[in-house]
Amino acid sequence: MTHYVTDMDVHPKVQAFFDKNTNTISYVVQDPASASCAVIDPVMDIDLAAGRLTYEHADEIIRYVKNNDLELDWLIETHVHADHLSAAPYIQAKLGGKIGIGEKITVVQDVFGKVFNEGTEFQRDGSQFDRLFKDGDTYSIGGMKAFAILTPGHTPACMVHVIGDASFVGDTLFMPDGGSARADFPGGDAGELYDSIQKVLSLPDEMRLFMCHDYGPGGRDIMWETTVAAEKAENIHVGQGKTREQFVSFREARDATLDVPKLILPSLQVNMRAGEVPKSDDGTPMLKLPINAL
Template identity: 75%
Template sequence: MTGYPVNMAVRPQVEAFFDEGTNTISYVVRDPGSTACAVIDSVMDIDMAAGRISHAHADAMIAHIEREGLALEWIIETHVHADHLSAAPYIQDRLGGKIGIGAQIMAVQDVFGKIFNEGTEFQRDGSQFDCLFHDGDTYNVGGMACFAMHTPGHTPACMVHVMGDAAFVGDTLFMPDGGSARADFPGGDAGELYDSIQKVLALPDAMRLFMCHDYGPGGRDIAWETTVAAEKAGNIHVGGGKTREEFVRFRTARDATLAMPRLILPSLQVNMRAGAVPKDADGNPMLKLPVNRL
């Protein structure tokens, strides 16, 4: 059991939006007792070759919220994503809501502020976000009580958000046949990731778990929903009672073979700013390409 305020009697409505270009799943989560909702891990589209940003994925989420007559209260990032750009400010401009992320965003901003040579004008205090979550913090979506769990390992700022019987795990876990996320980014740690996964697996067996990514291993259809019980029994990296030592050994060896995500450089610059695209001295949107820094 956990010391968190779990309430399995509340079952929010969850609408998933899959982005094929980044294999990301974003969510609109509705309080079952009202029209209030939250958005989890939105995506902003980018064409790197053309240097163009667009918002088809976010527009689909906005259209759903408007069509259902929902009131957006929260726009939540489970962590600073390295494989897709956040559409949080675009959605906020159109529908309102507060943008939230884990309080350890400050550690991420400090590391990547140096890598991208952002200078003193780039604030490293998380002030770009409306809310910084600490472990165990509670908040409401309408009348639905929610809470945040700090789950570092993939990144220092990773949080799992639990809303009734639904937990949004970010990159802390993948589907059982997908295993777990890498732990070799700056600030990542395989041992911490194992410990964080155990916190998630201590939630009730019937807790619904919603993934941030899926890659259809073995050619199966894309999937994003499972349960704590299914992960405990069958997760290929941590299920079946695998030990911390076994996981760290496997994860460290596996990570050494992985290439950097295709969109890591634009993603980090945008996402550590709560989804805002940085600008040059003349006020033009501009991304940097640091060489030999990662």
């Protein structure tokens, strides 16, 4: 297993933004020694029945960045989300910054380019993004060094981003009482997800972990921050030394009972394009509704 080294003495300021419609948490992560920041997993709002896109969630993030006189260096997507649409290009147009995602986005683009019967004009090389991260790649947010860990299993392109003593885990893990995300999407694999979770749990015990989603199991308040130590001790799917075999058996049985996310079709079309909405031949924003495709 790769040994990942981070500077636990760097303590970035993390501001969370919860979107109740999709149970997604987005983040602004600030370098404590400068005005530089990154935005993690921003959400674009959609009224699916009306076919209407709006930007209340993204505008809240933009206001926060502007009101605190911050400079946006990066817009990071932890993976190609299937449950919400990305607002990365909308925020980029207002604040600048580069949009980054894992290099395995090309696998996702190839799979879903076929599902949505995209033509040759849809590039499947990840060129819609400003940066494609490989496992272990580093980048800077002001004076902070960040690095990306490849964590496939939920999707092939999933990555955890480690910034000082804070890690943004995407859908690789949930809060300890939430367990883990599904692994039954095309390209997903429960065994790979277990292995990826072990990478996260190999980080220092005091590492802060920030979730991409929370659903308030048992009716508790929404939460999004925990630690590696808490996950190792308490996670209901992988804690207390549960084996790979135990996890795979549970995860595959559980996934077989789950419904398809309600926003999966619009989300994938938009997010595999780095948040851009596809257009028809006359330039009209247009989403497809493939039948019996998933």
